[in-house]
Amino acid sequence: MPIRVTVWHEFRHEKRNPKVAEIYPKGMHEAIASHLRKANDLEVRTATQDQDEHGLSDDVIQNTDVMTWWGHMAHSDVKDLIVEKLYHRVLQGMGLVVLHSGHFSKIFQKLMGTSCNLKWRDDGEREILWVTRPGHPIVNGIDDHLVIAREEMYGEFFDIPEPECTFLISTFSGGEVFRSGCTWRRGLGKIAYFRPGHELFPTYHDLNVLKVIENAVRWAAPASTPAHPTFGKRENGWLERK
Amino acid sequence: MPIRVTVWHEFRHEKRNPKVAEIYPKGMHEAIASHLRKANDLEVRTATQDQDEHGLSDDVIQNTDVMTWWGHMAHSDVKDLIVEKLYHRVLQGMGLVVLHSGHFSKIFQKLMGTSCNLKWRDDGEREILWVTRPGHPIVNGIDDHLVIAREEMYGEFFDIPEPECTFLISTFSGGEVFRSGCTWRRGLGKIAYFRPGHELFPTYHDLNVLKVIENAVRWAAPASTPAHPTFGKRENGWLERK
Amino acid sequence: MPIRVTVWHEFRHEKRNPKVAEIYPKGMHEAIASHLRKANDLEVRTATQDQDEHGLSDDVIQNTDVMTWWGHMAHSDVKDLIVEKLYHRVLQGMGLVVLHSGHFSKIFQKLMGTSCNLKWRDDGEREILWVTRPGHPIVNGIDDHLVIAREEMYGEFFDIPEPECTFLISTFSGGEVFRSGCTWRRGLGKIAYFRPGHELFPTYHDLNVLKVIENAVRWAAPASTPAHPTFGKRENGWLERK
Amino acid sequence: MPIRVTVWHEFRHEKRNPKVAEIYPKGMHEAIASHLRKANDLEVRTATQDQDEHGLSDDVIQNTDVMTWWGHMAHSDVKDLIVEKLYHRVLQGMGLVVLHSGHFSKIFQKLMGTSCNLKWRDDGEREILWVTRPGHPIVNGIDDHLVIAREEMYGEFFDIPEPECTFLISTFSGGEVFRSGCTWRRGLGKIAYFRPGHELFPTYHDLNVLKVIENAVRWAAPASTPAHPTFGKRENGWLERK
Numbered sequence A, B, C, D: 001m002p003i004r005v006t007v008w009h010e011f012r013h014e015k016r017n018p019k020v021a022e023i024y025p026k027g028m029h030e031a032i033a034s035h036l037r038k039a040n041d042l043e044v045r046t047a048t049q050d051q052d053e054h055g056l057s058d059d060v061i062q063n064t065d066v067m068t069w070w071g072h073m074a075h076s077d078v079k080d081l082i083v084e085k086l087y088h089r090v091l092q093g094m095g096l097v098v099l100h101s102g103h104f105s106k107i108f109q110k111l112m113g114t115s116c117n118l119k120w121r122d123d124g125e126r127e128i129l130w131v132t133r134p135g136h137p138i139v140n141g142i143d144d145h146l147v148i149a150r151e152e153m154y155g156e157f158f159d160i161p162e163p164e165c166t167f168l169i170s171t172f173s174g175g176e177v178f179r180s181g182c183t184w185r186r187g188l189g190k191i192a193y194f195r196p197g198h199e200l201f202p203t204y205h206d207l208n209v210l211k212v213i214e215n216a217v218r219w220a221a222p223a224s225t226p227a228h229p230t231f232g233k234r235e236n237g238w239l240e241r242k
Helices: A018-023 A028-036 A058-062 A080-091 A100-104 A106-112 A207-220 B018-023 B028-036 B058-062 B080-091 B100-104 B106-112 B207-220 C018-023 C028-036 C058-062 C080-091 C100-104 C106-112 C207-220 D018-023 D028-036 D058-062 D080-091 D100-104 D106-112 D207-220
Strands: A003-009 A042-048 A066-070 A095-099 A119-131 A145-155 A165-172 A177-186 A189-194 B003-009 B042-048 B066-070 B095-099 B119-131 B145-155 B165-172 B177-186 B189-194 C003-009 C042-048 C066-070 C095-099 C119-131 C145-155 C165-172 C177-186 C189-194 D003-009 D042-048 D066-070 D095-099 D119-131 D145-155 D165-172 D177-186 D189-194
Touching (some): A003 A028, A003 A207, A028 A042, A042 A207, A058 A080, A066 A100, A066 A207, A080 A106, A080 A189, A095 A207, A100 A106, A100 A189, A106 A177, A106 A189, A145 A165, A145 A177, A145 A207, A165 D177, A177 D165, A189 A207, B003 B207, B028 B042, B028 B066, B028 B207, B042 B207, B058 B080, B066 B100, B080 B095, B080 B106, B080 B189, B095 B100, B095 B106, B100 B106, B100 B189, B106 B177, B106 B189, B145 B165, B145 B177, B165 C165, B165 C177, B177 C165, B189 B207, C003 C028, C003 C207, C028 C066, C028 C207, C042 C207, C066 C100, C066 C207, C080 C095, C080 C106, C080 C189, C095 C106, C095 C207, C106 C189, C145 C165, C145 C177, C145 C207, C189 C207, D003 D207, D028 D042, D028 D066, D028 D207, D058 D080, D066 D100, D066 D207, D080 D095, D080 D189, D095 D100, D095 D106, D100 D106, D100 D189, D106 D177, D106 D189, D145 D165, D145 D177
Parallel strands (some): A003 A066, B003 B042, B003 B066, B066 B095, B095 B189, C003 C042, C003 C066, C066 C095, C095 C189, D003 D066, D066 D095, D095 D189
Antiparallel strands (some): A119 A145, A119 A165, A165 A177, B177 B189, C119 C145, C119 C165, C165 C177, D119 D145, D119 D165, D165 D177
């Protein structure tokens, strides 16, 4: 059974800024999706914000095992109803891989219970991402660190709950530091945050970056037998009667 | 400097159910507050849901170091605007001690990012709370376990994020189990959940239970020097210029 | 590539106590191993304490992806040198699934950094294991709870480091509670503890118990590309020169 | 009741290297201890490696609430018996604040269950320590980041168990990153690691560094009522008979 992946993308910068369109002629989502499609165990579709229901019909949401999320300039335009559906789907087991400026998305903030705020600067400086949990499946094939020649800076304090695992920490030429790869669980769902991906740089053409996303998708996939936790009133003796 | 505590209470069961009023003639909040008032280092006020703004004016919220929260039948009547203010105050450092059925309060759900659902049964059965992190300040003075003769049952799965610390786990006569004492941090604020406290039992007259609440209040108090993390754009070189 | 599993077993109770031999005629290790051998993705061998080097030659250790460990009456007879080798192998990525009385094994204590002590009683009482992290791969196929009709009791306080994930919590007829399913990482290796398995009960013939062990083995398997973190002195400029 | 602090120090570099002696004429321990002695709530003594029993008699160990630990060139000379005593004392509730090269001490490795290895370079470069958990008592009074003009570099991967809290992360001029402030609990004891403090730089004269150490000592202090968890066999019915 393949993992059903939905690569969700805001897809607005590419339409308004020729520089972004030049780097990502088909959109950032296609750069990511076309990489993931090479894997036999992944079944990949894309969805974008300006589609009907942001491309996220009930059918798409229910039949997605893992969603990746990139948004930036239009977080507030994402409908609360869709966010609510995504939230419940994560609690039921859908994995969520939040990319770069997706830190400020409604769905990430709702799942974290914090502001997810940070410092930033888009000067295109060198980012080094250091592996702080070697052996973790998300950094499979990434041995010690990765270098991205030009990226936006994100700096601490990053207002997130203490991660269950911090697998990458970045340093920038300017001297800042950032927890760039983190994981949490909410309900039955697994959530990963992965920092790189400013729209003005060709980050999603970087093979190491794509590899981490691919790994994260596999890590976030739900267990093969869906769990259905039950809640509510239990009469005395129910355990014996079963 | 004393810790400024606000004991927040729904205060409806006592007005509608004579049995509850008999156990808590002045309300559950007064049972808790009158215990806390005995401590020299705590400055205690109460606030209840049917007061103006639920008793939570901006002034009260800003001047509260730690809030305790009990609600049950009227969670949905708590105004979203007040919840939003409480949320931001926790991120700025206010401690929050969520009691019993407060697990379903809007503020707890918002901070957790999960449904906080569970199993339950109100047959008045024996609860034993086992200390799973001896030495933790919240169980200071509680050595191995506490017994409550009659309580409501809460059972797993309790849909919360993995606690940063689980300091108490309960077992009930019926055979269920529950993570009854848990902690998390969100922003600068510390959050504790403590399970016991069904309105039909005299749980908040139990000295061990009151001791845990008192300990939790001290544990959740913010650091003496308030921190003010800053976010947003940083020009290159700002670190050197400072 | 199959996961190479070594089922390690003390294998002494079976030889000395006819009751144990009756339940496990070929030893507990064979009960576990014969279940695991049914899975196509697992390559299973066994090793026992009274073999040369406890059945753990350098070759066996290096070629094991995940080891399960059951010991009880002879922990102190396990050679320190072998423990040291296992410890380094875990840090290099070998998964370790510690079963029942293995909580007191040298290797588990060394990896935890705590005493791993607990309360116990072997009266053969009912154990209910409640799933506290549904959706976790180790409880794949186990929906809400499992019941074992007769088992030894283990009770809190269990002196372990705060688990990274607590996926099962047990309650016993006597009223005690125990964190029965926990995970940690040490170096590149993943470690799971799973409580049931007293030698006087047919626990390792229980299909749910076997399923959890099988799941744990898969969960603990190292990433497909072995990581080799490097340490030590780095000259200034090494990052640029690479 | 004051917190009884023992500042433990290897105290060998100062005797062999005039440069170190010039920076710390009375030893690094006195730089730390003389700062801590200014606080009314701390009762401070020192102990050094070349004293009898490393200055750590049973009486000193039993009457220490929090110990700070700096060692570097002589870790292997610390007697195993003393390490064993320190280990049990931590499990019973003594706080431990491990400084800089203490990462390789026997006691830290034993409590962590990992190698605690890292990358390093002693070129005297700029270190910036970023606060990643504002509001935490250990960074009380440290708002956003601290700068140390010249320090040794420590770089990831730092082979430690996932910290329960990471309160500081460093970046260095050379581009490396390091989790410089971390906490764990073992048994009843709290453990903090704090990175800065190479012997060739006046780091322990830096007021911010001293403040973090002072905060860490207070954070690591045991609860006011000592807990005494008990283990071992419990007869059926013991809970009712109490």
